[in-house]
Amino acid sequence: MKESCDILVIGCGPAGLSAAGYASRAGYDTLALDAAAPGGQLMFIDQIENYPGSESVSGAELAQKMEEQASGFNAQIEYSEVHEIKKEGDTFIAITSDGEIKARAVILAMGARHRKLEVEGEDTYEGRGVSYCATCDGPFFRGKDVVVVGGGDTALTDAYYLSRLCSKVYLVHRRTQFRAQKALQDRVLEKDNIEIVTPHTVTRINGDGNAVTSVTLDDGSQIPCQGVFIFTGIVPNSDSVRSFVACDPNGFIITDDRMRTNLSGVFAAGDVRTTAFRQVVTACSDGAVAAHMADEYLSQ
Ligand SMILES: Cc1cc2nc3c(=O)[nH]c(=O)nc-3n(C[C@H](O)[C@H](O)[C@H](O)COP(=O)(O)OP(=O)(O)OC[C@H]3O[C@@H](n4cnc5c(N)ncnc54)[C@H](O)[C@@H]3O)c2cc1C
The missing domain is CATH 3.50.50.60 (FAD/NAD(P)-binding domain)
Structure with a gap:
């Protein structure tokens, strides 16, 4: 060299x-x-x-x-x-x-x-349902159900963006309060197809070997979905x-x-x-x- x-x-x-x-x-x-x-x-x-x-x-x-x-x-x-x-x-x-x-x-x-969630299934399904960028991958989930993980500005902005493309957006955050700006929170709360799931964490991302089918939460319940968008930093x-x-x-x-x-x-x-x-x-x-x-x- x-x-x-x-x-x-x-x-x-x-x-x-x-x-x-x-x-x-x-x-x-x-x-x-x-x-x-x-x-x-x-x-x-x-x-x-x-x-x-x-x-x-x-x-x-x-x-x-x-x-x-x-x-x-x-x-x-x-x-x-x-x-x-x-x-x-x-x-x-x-x-x-x-x-x-x-x-x-x-x-x-x-x-x-991107900061990872470090949960089972995250690496397996990265690029096959797990994404860290809504602008990049959102259009691939048009008409589908997705989970968004995070509570900051990016998570809420992108949950809102995805709600315009996807049938249903589940916004999972580990606290009851969001860190995102108040205006963003208000905008998200007004959307009929965004469901807030707090205070919960995603403990596992499940799939059929090819694509994501659901996530498991810390209380053992599951959310069926085709995409998981992770915005934890x-x-x-x-x-x-x-x-x-x-x-x-x-x-x-x-x-x-x-x-x-x-x-x-x-x-x-x-x-x-x-x-x-x-x-x-x-x-x-x-x-x-x-x-x-x-x-x-x-x-x-
Ligand atoms: C899964 C995924 C999907 C995406 N989809 C899209 C999309 O559809 N459209 C879009 O526009 N963007 C997309 N992005 C974002 C886009 O890839 C990034 O914004 C872009 O690559 C940033 O380019 P960069 O050159 O700044 O950094 P990077 O692409 O991160 O490149 C930085 C390089 O620096 C090297 N490096 C780091 N430290 C050192 C060091 N100390 N010494 C030597 N080398 C070092 C790394 O090895 C790396 O090769 C996506 C990103 C990901 C992860």
């Missing part, structure tokens, strides 16, 4: 691959690293229906196309985990599982992961940089609308940053802006 580059991109999900493509196309010596296979969360998506320009595409296929496009512009994509970044003078030094890399600018695109992959750049209390990297962090020359893009909406298209957009701003920074 090379020891230095102009722009170092950390993470090769949609944000990182988009950034790497834009940066290398602009003529910068660009190295993009990923601790796993390039594609990030794309690799867990069966079909994406809301990426502009393609009616439906598998996550793996889209990831491959993004990787090929970035490589085609001469971005170097390597397998390596970044453990820490430090700054010496104008140079950034990334400590990776394969040694040190020097860079003139850095784009942080390490993404995020999202965790940014920012451990390696929390002492390096400013993060919000949940660990999301704080940027302005030009993807600039508090540290000159360091940019963040995609799910790892504080943002209103986490999708493939928004991650790609962030990556493009970050690469453009890195170009501006290096040209100064």
Whole structure:
């Protein structure tokens, strides 16, 4: 692996691959690293229906196309985990599982992961009824019964969104009070096809081997359903940089609308940053802006 580059991109999900493509196309010596296979969360998506320009595409296929496009512009994509970044003078030094890399600018695109319920059946039926994203998967459950788990803003917003598509939405929350804003709670309570199930937890997700058929609650009762949407939080992959750049209390990297962090020359893009909406298209957009701003920074 090379020891230095102009722009170092950390993470090769949609944000990182988009950034790497834009940066290398602009003529910068660009190295993009990923601790796993390039594609990030794309690799867990069966079909994406809301990426502009393609009616439906598998996550793996889209990831491959993004990787090929970035490589085609001469971005170097390597397998390596970044453990820490430090700054010496104008140079950034990334400590990776394969040694040190020097860079003139850095784009942080390490993404995020959904907090799991950690119950039996969750992993078995992920992508076959268990989902962590209503915008992504809601339309697959049109006319069906679903369970939503959670009590915060995302859970209630998405329960409301799903109530417009699904026959019935059961909103399961472990407390009697919701954390979500009052206005959201009022909106949800007004919907005839949302049933509030509190204070209860889901202890098991049941299925027939192919798809979800019901959930079991802590009192032993079951709710028949075809989908389970889990909104118990999202965790940014920012451990390696929390002492390096400013993060919000949940660990999301704080940027302005030009993807600039508090540290000159360091940019963040995609799910790892504080943002209103986490999708493939928004991650790609962030990556493009970050690469453009890195170009501006290096040209100064
Ligand atoms: C099941 C599922 C379904 C979804 N469906 C849709 C959908 O239909 N439509 C849609 O638009 N969005 C969907 N999303 C959301 C979408 O996938 C994400 O918003 C998008 O992938 C975010 O891109 P990203 O590049 O910011 O991060 P990620 O995709 O999370 O990629 C981050 C990459 O960084 C790497 N990384 C992390 N830490 C390090 C480190 N220290 N060193 C090196 N590499 C590191 C990771 O290995 C990963 O490859 C879905 C997500 C999931 C999980």
